[in-house]
Amino acid sequence: MAAMIARTFKILNRKEVEGIEINYHDKGKISDWALESVKALYNEEIMIGYDGYFKPLDDITRAQGIVILRQFMDM
DSSP states (O other), X not given: XXXXXHHHHHHHHOOOOTTOOOOOTTGGGSOXXXXXXXXXXXXXXXXXXXXXXXXXXXXXXXXXXXXXXXXXXXX
16 A cells, blocks of 8 residues: 555655655564655655554555545645
8 A cells, every 4th residue: 555655646746765764663574665655655644653563564444545545635
């Protein structure tokens, strides 16, 4: 989900993510191919995580997906 939203976000806004640090306790579990997307969404506070965790291996619920899309649309 992060990669799909961030790709769209990058096309629309051309944001750079170099130098952005993410502070998730489980950031080592985020796949290399998705890391740039996660950083972009973290920086824009679209996906902020859960009590310091990103939970990249968990499934996303419909409710979480709607919240993320809504936050993205409100930018």
